[in-house]
Amino acid sequence: DSGVTQTPKHLITATGxxxxxxxxxxxxxxxxxxxxxxxxxxxxFLIQYYNGEERAKGNILERFSAQQFPDLHSELNLxxxxxxxxxxxxxxxxxxxxxxxxxxxxxxxxxxx
Amino acid sequence: xxxxxxSPQSMFIQEGEDVSMNCTSSSIFNTWLWYKQDPGEGPVLxxxxxxxxxxxxxxxxxxxxxxxxxxxxxxxxxxxxxxxxIYFCAGRSTTDKLIFGTGTRLQVxx
Numbered sequence: 350d351s352g353v354t355q356t357p358k359h360l361i362t363a364t365g366x367x368x369x370x371x372x373x374x375x376x377x378x379x380x381x382x383x384x385x386x387x388x389x390x391x392x393x394f395l396i397q398y399y400n401g402e403e404r405a406k407g408n409i410l411e412r413f414s415a416q417q418f419p420d421l422h423s424e425l426n427l428x429x430x431x432x433x434x435x436x437x438x439x440x441x442x443x444x445x446x447x448x449x450x451x452x453x454x455x456x457x458x459x460x461x462x
Numbered sequence: 463x464x465x466x467x468x469s470p471q472s473m474f475i476q477e478g479e480d481v482s483m484n485c486t487s488s489s490i491f492n493t494w495l496w497y498k499q500d501p502g503e504g505p506v507l508x509x510x511x512x513x514x515x516x517x518x519x520x521x522x523x524x525x526x527x528x529x530x531x532x533x534x535x536x537x538x539x540x541x542x543x544x545x546x547x548i549y550f551c552a553g554r555s556t557t558d559k560l561i562f563g564t565g566t567r568l569q570v571x572x
Contacts, residue, residue: 351504384562392505392550392562405559439504447558450495453504 352376353454355440361460367428370457374421374442380404381423382451383415386437398423399446430461468551468563476571481538483566485551493554494527494534499565500547508549509536541570 352375362368374381383395394407398417409415412430417423427434437458441451468485475481485494493512497505509520511527511534518525524537534551551563 351506353504391564394560394562407559441504450507450510451560453497453506455502455504 351452351454353378353440353442353452355438355454355457357457358455359458359460361462362430364430364432364461366430366461367426368430368459370425370427370438370440370459372423372425372440372442372454374423374440375452378442378444378452379421380443380446381417381421382441382443383409383423383425384439384441384453386439386456387433388436390436392439395425404446427459432461435459435461466551466553466561466563468549468566470566471564472567472569474569474571475541477541477543479541481541481545481568482535483549484533484535485553485563486533487553487561488532489553489555490531491553491555492531494525495552495554495560496523496525496534496536497550497552497562498547499550505550538568541568543570543572546570 354373356371379400382397384392395409396415397405401417412428415425437456439456441453443451466485466487495510496508499505509525514531516527522539526535548565550565
């Protein structure tokens with residue numbers, strides 16, 4: 350157990366729908382990062398939050414949004430889902446704004462049908 | 463999105479063999495990290511390298527931060543079945559972005 354908790358573990362939904370993925374960072378970590386991993390692909394950085402504020406943005410689609418709440422958990426909202434959004438979504442956390450290594454959760458596998 | 467080039471893409475080796483993989487970039491990096499991802503799990507940090515030329519070991523794993531700061535290498539000695547997984551390199555750019563490699567998929571046969 351890495352200490353980073355992601356729910357749900359699996360999600361199956363239809364095209365056009367909206368889903369919310371949840372992440373609780375490791376205790377004491379203030380930064381949360383979201384990554385997308387498509388089949389046989391590397392990890393694509395989506396977005397980072399630090400202590401409730403957006404800190405960095407990667408290749409996140411406009412249909413996707415995220416936030417970090419006062420208790421530091423984060424949610425990634427994916428809307429108007431398309432088949433190509435099917436992927437593993439990982440959350441990672443770290444102590445500071447810029448850290449040398451992140452701790453990853455075990456991911457949410459999203460399947461859009 | 464920007465990614466590092468990792469090679470080889472996949473490896474099929476026999477238990478007991480040594481493994482080498484590398485990661486290259488056209489940009490320089492300040493930090494190199496190596497992660498391993500087991501099936502159905504998130505990546506786990508194996509080794510972190512902080513300066514050019516640095517050579518660091520973690521058990522049977524040895525990684526090096528290239529002198530040019532544009533590459534890194536990971537070696538696994540005497541592979542065992544539990545080494546199976548996907549190995550990712552990651553580099554922290556001069557603008558503090560952490561960029562992941564495309565991954566090397568390792569299969570170990572008994």
